[in-house]
Amino acid sequence: MSQSLQLSTSCGRSLPNHRSHSDLKQFLLPGRRRFPVTAFPNLAIRASSSSSSSSDLEPSPVLVSHNGGAGGALAAAAVPAATVSDSSSIEVDAVTEAELKENGFRSTRKTKLVCTIGPATCGFEQLEALAVGGMNVARINMCHGTREWHRRVIERVRRLNEDKGYAVAIMMDTEGSEIHMGDLGGASSVKAEDGEVWTFSVRAFDSTQPERTINVNYDGFAEDVKVGDELLVDGGMVRFEVIEKIGPDVKCLCTDPGLLLPRANLTFWRDGSLVRERNAMLPTISPKDWLDIDFGIAEGVDFIAISFVKSAEVINHLKSYIAARSRDSDIAVIAKIESIDSLKNLEEIIQASDGAMVARGDLGAQIPLEQVPAAQQKIVQVCRQLNKPVIVASQLLESMIEYPTPTRAEVADVSEAVRQRADALMLSGESAMGQYPEKALAVLRSVSLRIEKWWRDEKRHEPMELPEVGSSFSDSISEEICNSAAKMANNLEVDALFVYTKTGHMASLLSRCRPDCPIFAFTSTTSVRRRLNLQWGLIPFRLSFSDDMESNLNKTLSLLKARNLIKSGDLVIAVSDMLQSIQVMNIP
Ligand SMILES: Nc1ncnc2c1ncn2[C@@H]1O[C@H](COP(=O)(O)OP(=O)(O)O)[C@@H](O)[C@H]1O
Ligand SMILES: C=C(OP(=O)(O)O)C(=O)O
Ligand SMILES: [K+]
Ligand SMILES: [Mg+2]
Incomplete structure (x- = not known):
């Protein structure tokens, strides 16, 4: 007794x-x-x-x-x-x-792990390997793949949960209406070399895409850019300068060479500042996003992550939309903090949401890179104070897309997120299309465990x-x-x-x-x-x-x-x- x-x-x-x-x-x-x-x-x-x-x-x-x-x-x-x-x-x-x-008990991992599911991990066995490796949430990014493709992934995760007793949650991430490139005509990547001239065009191409031509998803693109603007792919992975505008085509000179990936994000800069007047007018949730959200509600996903949130209004709107449509209305809404506006309205956005994601990929394209760590620290802190779960995302182990071990710097970055006591860490390309998804997950797991132990041993009660x-x-x-x-x-x-x-x-x-x-x-x-x-x-x-x-x-x-x-x-x-x-x- x-x-x-x-x-x-x-x-x-x-x-x-x-x-x-x-x-x-x-x-x-x-x-x-x-x-x-x-x-x-x-x-x-x-x-x-x-x-x-x-x-x-x-x-x-x-x-x-x-x-x-x-x-x-x-x-x-x-x-x-x-x-x-x-x-x-x-x-x-x-x-x-x-x-x-x-x-x-004490050494059980506390930090949760989110894996983006893509071609490298969409099979049942691959999903099971991730679940065994500690995946707590499977993320599907509606920016890529068809709804049918995503439906099959959801179905497999659900089957895994039912058959094997896991509780892997599904997070659907919206595409959002920011400007991005098209599909590269099926190529997995193309190299842009220094001094080459590329055409960015709002024209739709059928099967054959002319060489060195990139399709842009946003109709107002050619109208909005000016000769002399800088065009940044993925926040600066590749850089161009606008040299000429011809109707729907914009000719650009490559000034920083690099790999162009399908549907990569595009931002343009004028006199050292991000040009965002037009972005401010685009709706946070595009018509395509609403269809994806209906799909997510019908499939009963657990979380919907909204890209490029600008204010609390859109979160409140989505929450009432979900409440009116979903049977038990328990889909949680996660605000992705990845724009200047979202940082300005941080507290009200997080207060309205059921959680937040530090989406460092796009955030780093919108604010100077050296400001991203402080923004991360702040977002994690505000979430904790307002009692909302927070995910630290993007490029945690980027090199593991290609290599089986992370860089020391990546390990330090993961450690810092764990030390900040974020709720969760997220893999993107590492698990979606990388060569070592399970190894990347194992790194997140072991670094989390080690830092958590250090925290307890050192009794660093913050x-x-x-x-x-x-x-x-x-x-x-x-x-x-x-x-x-x-x-x-x-x-x-x-x-x-x-x-x-x-x-x-x-x-x-x-x-x-x-x-x-x-x-x-x-x-x-x-x-x-x-x-x-x-x-x-x-x-x-x-x-x-x-x-x-x-x-x-x-x-x-x-x-x-x-x-x-x-x-x-x-x-x-x-x-x-x-x-x-x-x-x-x-x-x-
Ligand atoms: N459902 C999918 N189908 C095909 N490729 C995908 C899918 N999801 C993710 N990917 C690939 O993984 C990469 C990293 O994923 P993620 O970070 O979610 O997207 P993005 O790079 O567009 O922000 C994507 O650029 C894409 O190449
Ligand atoms: C997680 C992010 O969003 P996405 O991968 O959808 O661009 C990001 O930008 O860091
Ligand atoms: K997205
Ligand atoms: Mg993003």
Whole structure:
């Protein structure tokens, strides 16, 4: 039998006694651990009935979750999990299960990994290899491929989840209406050499594209550029100077040679500044994007990432559009921060969104490159403060598109994003069309684990202020409970935080505190479970639970025990959004 300690409040009432909080401090001393939770005079203590009868410990047939991330040695553990999930089962995938057992709770990876799916990774086996390697979210970029192609990818990921118990979420990323080049007539890339003259044209070409001619997607292009303007491909990977305009054709001289890739982004600069008057008039969500969004809603994707967001308005509009159309309206909207306007309106955009992406590819084409790191730091910080998940994206391991090992500089860049405690890291070309997608994912995984460990060992608990985000009193109580529970978890060095959450809100509040131990998030719906897979430190489990915390805990403990995921003597702190409470338990 174990004893539990419970501080309970219920919504709508004031906290019964603020004394409890300061009383807690007396035993929240760093360095102490594993003291038996016995007698704390000023706190409500009672014997919990989490002693398990033998029947509680009958092995559960199904245990399916994924926060993902096993090493090669664990790959073999990714055996199919049963797909049946009844009310007496808990779902976690075999990779997470194996990782928790092998590395221990504390060393479970906290930083989440997003992989862009492209020709290199769209097959079922390739997707499975990414899931085994720790992919938490699969991103499809509507800038490339057909809807039919993307539908097949979504279908395969869903099958993988169903057959093998993963909770890989799907993120659909819109094309957006910025200016970009066409398809290069099917070529995978073409080289532009110094001093060559190329034609950028708004004319549509049929099958044969004249040599050194690039199609541009935006009709006003020839009208808008001026002789003398600088034309930058992908933020400066290749550079041209406009030398002549002939109707729909713009003749340009290559001044910085390089590889042109299909549908590469184009910006033009005049007198050292980005020309963006026309871009400002283009809608953030183009007519084609709306069709893609309808497709995403119909397919039930988990996240829709909006490119080139300029203001909160478009996010609010999309959120109401989704709410009106999607059955359970739980598609989260992620704002991609990749333009000057999005930086100007950062707080309001993030506040309106369900998360953000630091889209460094285009951001670096819109602001001077040396300003990108500071912008990244700021975006990550604002997201954390406003309790929204944040993804750091683009060129993290760019050289791994071609080479099997990253550069030292790339490793340092990944480390910095992990050190900033971003929720997730994203692969783009490395996983979409690179030669080493699994190796690139393994690098993200090992660097994340190493930096997270360093952080814990060095006890660098950052001084980041976490302002109150709750808008109601009940929200404030949840927030205080999570802040306190996370602090207790660190001070007591507990093995895991448990959170029982219907919408995922309490789980995100705990994640926001970035505690040292993993957060087991129990939720009853598979869509919430997938969505939580983007957030730092959350290991989402699907479990049916009731409003009775006592029975929820008993059920969870027996299911986890039966799978050897927790053992007698482990210390756990549980919180819940049904009964606002903090419960500390020594597993019996
Ligand atoms: N669905 C797809 N089909 C074909 N190629 C793709 C697909 N998705 C991504 N790619 C390739 O991977 C590269 C990197 O992906 P990403 O960063 O998402 O796009 P972009 O480079 O357009 O910003 C793309 O330039 C493209 O070559
Ligand atoms: C992630 C980005 O967007 P996309 O790949 O769609 O251009 C980016 O620009 O960094
Ligand atoms: K995109
Ligand atoms: Mg972009």
